[in-house]
Structure formats: C-alpha cells, structure tokens
Amino acid sequence: MICEVIVDIAHSDVDKIFDYACDFPVAAGTRVAVPFGRSAATGFVMRVKETSDYPAEKLKKIYRAEEDFPALNAECLALAHKIAARYRVPMALVLRLFLPAEMRTGKVGETYRTFARLAGGLPPEKNAPMQEACFAYLAENGETDAAILRKMFGQAVNALAKKGVIALERRRNFRDPYRGVEGERTARTLTPAQRAAVARIGETEKTVALLHGVTGSGKTEIYLTLIAQALERGQTAIFLVPEISLTPQMLSQLRARFGSAAAILHSGLSAGERFDEWHRLREGSARIAIGARSAVFAPVENVGVIVIDEEHDGSYSSESAPRYNTFDVAYLRATYNGCKLVLGSATPSVETYRRAKEGEFELISLPDRINARPMPDVRIVDMRREVKRGNASPFSSALRERLEACLREGQQAILFLNRRGFAQTVLCRDCGYVAKCEHCDVALTYHSEENCLKCHYCGTRYHMLTACPECGGTHVYYAGTGTQRVVGELKKLYPAARILRMDNDTTSGKEGHYRILKQFADREADILVGTQMVAKGHDFPLVTLVGILDADMSLHFPDYRSGERTFQLVTQVAGRSGRGAEKGDVVLQTYDPDNYILRFAAAYDYEGFYRHEIGLRAAAMFPPFSRIVRVMVSSEKDADAIEALREVYANLQKLYDAHTDDFLFFNRMHAPIKRIQGKFRYQVLMRLTSDALLEAIYDAVSAVKPKNALVSVEENPSNLS
Ligand code: ADP
Numbered sequence: 088m089i090c091e092v093i094v095d096i097a098h099s100d101v102d103k104i105f106d107y108a109c110d111f112p113v114a115a116g117t118r119v120a121v122p123f124g125r126s127a128a129t130g131f132v133m134r135v136k137e138t139s140d141y142p143a144e145k146l147k148k149i150y151r152a153e154e155d156f157p158a159l160n161a162e163c164l165a166l167a168h169k170i171a172a173r174y175r176v177p178m179a180l181v182l183r184l185f186l187p188a189e190m191r192t193g194k195v196g197e198t199y200r201t202f203a204r205l206a207g208g209l210p211p212e213k214n215a216p217m218q219e220a221c222f223a224y225l226a227e228n229g230e231t232d233a234a235i236l237r238k239m240f241g242q243a244v245n246a247l248a249k250k251g252v253i254a255l256e257r258r259r260n261f262r263d264p265y266r267g268v269e270g271e272r273t274a275r276t277l278t279p280a281q282r283a284a285v286a287r288i289g290e291t292e293k294t295v296a297l298l299h300g301v302t303g304s305g306k307t308e309i310y311l312t313l314i315a316q317a318l319e320r321g322q323t324a325i326f327l328v329p330e331i332s333l334t335p336q337m338l339s340q341l342r343a344r345f346g347s348a349a350a351i352l353h354s355g356l357s358a359g360e361r362f363d364e365w366h367r368l369r370e371g372s373a374r375i376a377i378g379a380r381s382a383v384f385a386p387v388e389n390v391g392v393i394v395i396d397e398e399h400d401g402s403y404s405s406e407s408a409p410r411y412n413t414f415d416v417a418y419l420r421a422t423y424n425g426c427k428l429v430l431g432s433a434t435p436s437v438e439t440y441r442r443a444k445e446g447e448f449e450l451i452s453l454p455d456r457i458n459a460r461p462m463p464d465v466r467i468v469d470m471r472r473e474v475k476r477g478n479a480s481p482f483s484s485a486l487r488e489r490l491e492a493c494l495r496e497g498q499q500a501i502l503f504l505n506r507r508g509f510a511q512t513v514l515c516r517d518c519g520y521v522a523k524c525e526h527c528d529v530a531l532t533y534h535s536e537e538n539c540l541k542c543h544y545c546g547t548r549y550h551m552l553t554a555c556p557e558c559g560g561t562h563v564y565y566a567g568t569g570t571q572r573v574v575g576e577l578k579k580l581y582p583a584a585r586i587l588r589m590d591n592d593t594t595s596g597k598e599g600h601y602r603i604l605k606q607f608a609d610r611e612a613d614i615l616v617g618t619q620m621v622a623k624g625h626d627f628p629l630v631t632l633v634g635i636l637d638a639d640m641s642l643h644f645p646d647y648r649s650g651e652r653t654f655q656l657v658t659q660v661a662g663r664s665g666r667g668a669e670k671g672d673v674v675l676q677t678y679d680p681d682n683y684i685l686r687f688a689a690a691y692d693y694e695g696f697y698r699h700e701i702g703l704r705a706a707a708m709f710p711p712f713s714r715i716v717r718v719m720v721s722s723e724k725d726a727d728a729i730e731a732l733r734e735v736y737a738n739l740q741k742l743y744d745a746h747t748d749d750f751l752f753f754n755r756m757h758a759p760i761k762r763i764q765g766k767f768r769y770q771v772l773m774r775l776t777s778d779a780l781l782e783a784i785y786d787a788v789s790a791v792k793p794k795n796a797l798v799s800v801e802e803n804p805s806n807l808s
C-alpha cells in the first residue's frame with residue numbers, strides 16, 4: 088500500500104506530497120511517523136493508493152501511526168485542501184488548524200483514572216474492619232474513584248480487589264474545564280417571534296440565514312433550539328462565539344441544556360483540557376463544539392447546524408498565519424454537510440447586511456426585546472460643555488446623577504471606555520514629545536499599578552519618565568483616561584460602592600473573565616468598569632445604567648470602518664442596560680454630539696445607519712463596493728524587507744499595468760506601524776473594483792520566495808496597523 092503524505096514542516100519547499108510505502112493498514116487523515124531527510128518527521132496521510140510513479144525500491148517506509156484513528160475526518164481533509172488553495176498557504180500549516188497544538192508537540196497525553204465497584208462477591212470476614220467499611224462504602228455510594236477510596240481505606244482496597252470482591256477498572260479520564268459550572272434548566276417556551284425565526288431557518292432554501300435581532304431579543308434561545316434540533320436528528324453542531332464572550336450565563340445555559348454533549352474549546356483552557364475536549368468531539372462523545380473562531384475546525388462529523396454569534400465581531404478574522412475568514416470556512420462546512428449557517432447580530436456588518444438585503448442570505452429580523460421590554464433611553468451628553476463648566480473628571484454631571492440613583496436603588500451599572508491602562512499616552516507639554524516603543528513605533532501606555540510604561544503591541548516595559556528625554560522639561564503628563572483612573576476616581580466619589588475592573592490587565596489567566604463576570608452576575612459588585620470586553624453579549628438583569636465615557640475614541644480611528652465600528656460598539660454596550668424588569672438608561676459622553684453615527688446609535692436606527700453608511704461607501708468606492716488587499720512584508724533586517732517588497736511590488740506592477748482599470752488604488756509604503764516586535768514592516772496596498780484579480784494577486788505574491796522576509800496577503804484586513 089502507498090500513502091501520499093504531507094510532512095508536518097511549514098516550509099514552502101517541503102509543501103508537497105511525498106509517496107511512502109506502508110506495510111500496515113492505515114486510513115487517510117491518520118498522523119504517521121516517517122523518515123524524512125536524515126531524521127524522522129510527523130506527517131499526515133492525505134490519500135491511500137495502490138501504486139506510485141516512484142520506483143518501489145526507492146520508496147521509504149512509514150514507521151508507525153501516531154494514533155489508532157485518523158486525526159482528520161474526510162470532511163476536514165477536503166476542507167484543508169480548499170483552504171490551502173484559497174489562501175495559498177502551505178498544507179502543513181493548514182492541517183495544524185485542525186488539531187490541538189498539544190497533539191503535535193506530544194507534551195500532553197491522555198490521563199487515566201481507576202474506578203472501583205463491587206464485583207458481586209461475598210462481603211469480607213468479620214475480622215477485617217477496614218475491608219468491611221470499604222465494602223459498606225461502595226455498597227452505599229456505588230462506583231468510586233480508587234484513589235479516593237485508597238485515601239479512606241488504605242490497603243483494604245487492594246486486598247478486596249485480590250479477593251475479587253471489588254473490581255478495579257482503568258478508564259480514560261477527560262479533564263473537564265468547567266467542572267462546577269452548573270446551571271438551572273429553565274424550561275422556556277419560545278415566543279412567537281422566536282418560533283417563527285426557527286421555522287424560517289428550517290424552511291429556507293438558502294444556506295445562510297442572518298438573524299438581525301436587537302440586543303435582548305432572545306437570539307441565544309433560538310441558537311440553542313437549532314442546536315437541540317440538530318442533536319435530535321442525530322447530528323452535531325458548531326457554535327461560534329467571539330473570543331471573550333463566553334459569559335458565565337452562556338456557559339451555565341449550555342451546561343444545563345446539553346450537559347457533557349457540549350465541548351468547549353477556549354483559548355483559556357489548559358493544554359490538557361483542550362486536548363481532552365478535542366478527543367471527546369473526535370470520538371463523538373461530545374457533539375456540540377463551542378468556542379471562538381478556531382472551533383470552526385472542530386473534528387465533528389455530520390454537522391447539522393453552524394452558528395456564528397455576533398457575526399460582526401472583529402475576532403472572526405485571523406490575524407496570524409494562516410489567515411482565514413471564519414465565515415468562509417463555516418460556509419464551506421455548511422455546504423459540505425448540507426446544513427444551515429446561522430449568523431446572528433444586533434449590528435450586522437455592513438457587508439453581511441448588504442448580502443442579506445440583496446437576497447443572498449435569508450434575512451430574519453427580530454425588532455423587539457423579549458416580553459416587549461423597552462430599549463434603554465440613550466442620552467447624549469456634550470462633554471465640551473462639561474469642560475467649560477470646569478468639570479475635569481471623566482464623569483459628566485448627568486452620569487453622576489444617574490449613577491447615584493442607581494447605587495441608591497441597589498441596581499448595577501456598567502461604565503465603558505475604549506482603552507486600557509491608566510492613560511493613553513505620555514506627553515511632554517513643553518515640546519510635544521510622546522513616549523514610544525523602541526521596537527514598534529507606537530505610543531506607550533502608562534500603567535499605574537506597576538508605575539511603568541508598556542507597549543501594547545509587543546509588551547515591552549519601560550521606566551516611567553520623570554523628565555522629557557528630548558527637551559528635559561518636567562511637565563510630563565498623561566493624556567486621556569484609562570480604566571484604572573476611572574476606578575480611582577469612582578472610589579473617591581463613592582467610597583462605599585463595590586467596583587470591578589475588567590480589561591486585558593485584570594483578566595489574565597484561564598478564568599480571568601469568567602471570575603469577574605461571575606462576581607458581577609452574583610451581585611458582588613455595584614459597578615463594572617471595562618473596555619470592549621464589557622460590550623459583548625452579557626446578560627445582567629440588574630444593570631439599569633450604562634455609561635459610555637468616551638464615545639469618540641473609535642470614531643477618529645484611521646480606518647474606513649471606524650463609523651461602523653463605533654455604531655456597533657455603542658449599540659452593543661447600550662444593549663447591556665435594562666435587560667431585566669427595570670427599564671434601563673444609557674449616558675453617552677462625547678465631544679462630537681451631532682455626529683450622525685452617534686445619533687443613529689442613540690435612536691437604535693440600524694436601517695438609518697446602514698443607508699447612510701452604504702451611501703458613503705458607494706461614493707468613496709470602499710468595501711463592499713471594492714476589495715482592499717494588503718500585501719505585508721516584514722523582516723528583522725530593514726534591507727531584507729525592502730528587497731522582498733521590491734520583488735513583490737515588481738510582480739504586482741505587471742498586473743497593475745495589464746489591468747489598470749480594475750485598480751482604484753495601488754501603492755507601496757511603510758506600514759502605519761513601521762516596526763512590531765523588532766520586525767520592519769512594509770506594505771503594498773491595493774483597492775480593487777472586484778474579486779476578479781484576487782487569484783492573480785496570490786499567484787504574483789507566492790511567486791516571490793524571499794530569503795529572510797515574511798510575505799502575507801490580507802483581504803479587507805480588519806486592522807490596518
Ligand atoms: P440576545 O442574544 O438577542 O441579546 P438573549 O438571548 O440574551 O438575547 O435574551 C434576552 C433575555 O431574554 C435573556 O435574559 C433570556 O434569558 C430571556 N429570554 C430569551 N428567550 C426567552 C423566552 N422564550 N422566554 C422568556 N425569556 C426569554
């Protein structure tokens with residue numbers, strides 16, 4: 088038997104199929120150990136065949152299979168081929184997406200536990216009290232972990248096993264990442280609107296359905312119903328949520344509803360847990376894969392439904408190699424399985440919404456909250472007037488009034504701001520010097536807890552400045568406000584209030600988010616202060632006030648999507664208010680109170696926003712009316728980067744010359760951030776009228792094989808830094 092093998096080495100030179108002989112039965116998708124060059128390597132069997140064009144005596148032999156089952160099922164293999172072709176990335180890199188990293192490194196293995204139970208033998212003799220007690224314990228409690236039993240009854244356990252009174256059985260132990268997360272199974276009848284949505288998704292001929300439902304309209308319940316239906320049909324499901332929106336409520340709902348049938352693949356899991364959750368899905372004991380974008384590669388078979396919650400979320404496009412778009416992969420899987428792909432959002436991306444409006448996707452709207460709860464009132468506060476009145480604090484008087492009422496009435500509040508750390512930047516008032524990272528050309532952020540400056544791109548720490556390194560001036564000050572400063576000011580104003588802070592600095596570790604959100608959900612705090620992560624789909628019924636401290640921050644970001652992002656952010660944060668019995672309020676602070684984006688967001692007018700935005704995009708020929716492609720070149724050595732850029736650019740230039748009319752923009756330049764993690768960065772930026780040249784661009788770029796530089800292609804990159 089001959090196997091076509093892809094060797095697990097991510098180098099473009101090795102990126103081809105090698106034939107190996109195999110003298111034991113093996114199926115496509117299996118990981119194998121093979122001789123490669125002068126050493127051994129791991130590889131994947133892509134195909135099994137009878138003959139090779141290669142002379143038989145020269146064929147090397149596969150040493151062994153790494154597992155006794157194919158790590159990749161037939162669908163995953165087919166999918167890998169499509170992804171490698173679509174994004175022009177080495178197959179070895181693509182295949183890695185499908186496995187937990189732990190499996191490749193071999194650092195984590197299976198764990199086993201031994202269980203003891205009565206084997207039906209006679210009770211022990213009277214003169215062995217320990218054995219007697221052990222027997223009685225098992226009779227009462229049933230099967231028990233032998234390790235626990237040994238702690239209680241010592242040698243008696245083995246003695247009883249020897250006599251055949253109890254049976255010991257070693258079984259695979261699956262590490263459970265969410266032990267102790269329990270939820271009550273709230274039996275819920277779907278509302279007529281929810282039932283209609285489920286029915287339409289069942290009936291439509293279209294593969295993709297977009298569930299456009301306002302915050303609190305009960306989208307989650309619809310997803311869960313669709314997943315339950317898939318399980319009833321004997322199928323599996325994939326449920327994707329943005330990276331950090333695995334809220335305690337969501338987890339306990341999933342647990343309560345599906346128990347151990349749900350496997351949770353989350354970046355916060357330990358290596359062993361991830362490994363075990365993956366195996367549970369692969370062997371079929373878990374049938375729902377829940378997780379961030381990488382869960383789209385879950386090893387489930389016969390998929391009955393795929394859900395992408397908060398489809399607009401930026402975390403769905405991968406920013407490191409191999410870059411892929413979660414929607415594209417999910418769509419391939421949905422067509423392969425003949426199942427539905429359901430997208431949900433209160434603020435769909437402009438591109439998705441346009442495709443739905445034009446009839447490509449089934450568009451289902453849920454315009455009302457569950458139980459006709461009102462949307463919270465949004466009050467726009469002009470911060471320029473506050474400054475004029477001498478209020479230099481981060482809180483307007485309107486916000487303070489509402490906050491005080493909220494605390495008095497025992498309700499909860501969320502304060503949102505758009506950055507982390509104590510302050511945005513450190514600035515010299517005398518000469519305008521801004522402290523920047525030596526490796527990244529990005530302004531540093533002050534962190535008061537550690538009294539240091541940090542680069543948010545590479546993490547380098549710097550000493551706090553006492554004087555300006557440029558002019559020696561001592562008027563160094565912090566521009567802007569961070570979460571930490573807000574918490575400090577709040578404590579001064581309301582010493583009795585219990586305050587939680589949630590941002591990248593407080594949520595490190597496996598259960599960082601979970602712990603903070605759980606505390607807040609359990610009413611252990613009155614105010615939650617945080618960055619973007621408080622905006623995600625949380626459902627805290629006691630929150631009646633949301634304060635948006637600096638709505639402008641994202642408006643002035645240099646990106647054609649900054650308006651869209653701001654609309655989404657404001658709508659999502661506002662949506663955390665008034666989800667329970669009490670009506671909610673939102674106070675939106677801005678220096679630009681007449682901005683149309685903020686006006687539409689305050690009025691919950693998605694249609695209005697969409698019409699305005701799509702008009703702007705059409706006029707300026709931005710996506711979805713064009714396609715932005717960026718080719719990024721980076722290298723540790725500036726000269727190497729420039730050389731690679733020159734070659735890439737020359738190839739693309741030929742394309743540009745032949746198809747000038749298809750280009751709206753074509754140029755090469757420094758990347759906006761010239762250096763990240765010590766690597767110099769350059770880019771060729773293109774805006775194209777259609778996708779027609781996409782293939783040719785990939786060809787032109789992959790024809791360049793630079794020695795010491797990385798070259799990658801990004802389509803409509805969500806981050807142009
Ligand atoms: P969304 O995901 O659209 O923001 P959720 O799914 O979080 O909304 O639902 C909002 C609230 O309504 C939640 O507290 C949820 O428990 C509740 N809810 C959802 N569906 C029902 C239903 N059919 N009956 C009663 N309450 C419901």
Ligand code: ZN
Nearest residue numbers: 524527542545
């Ligand atoms: Zn840096």
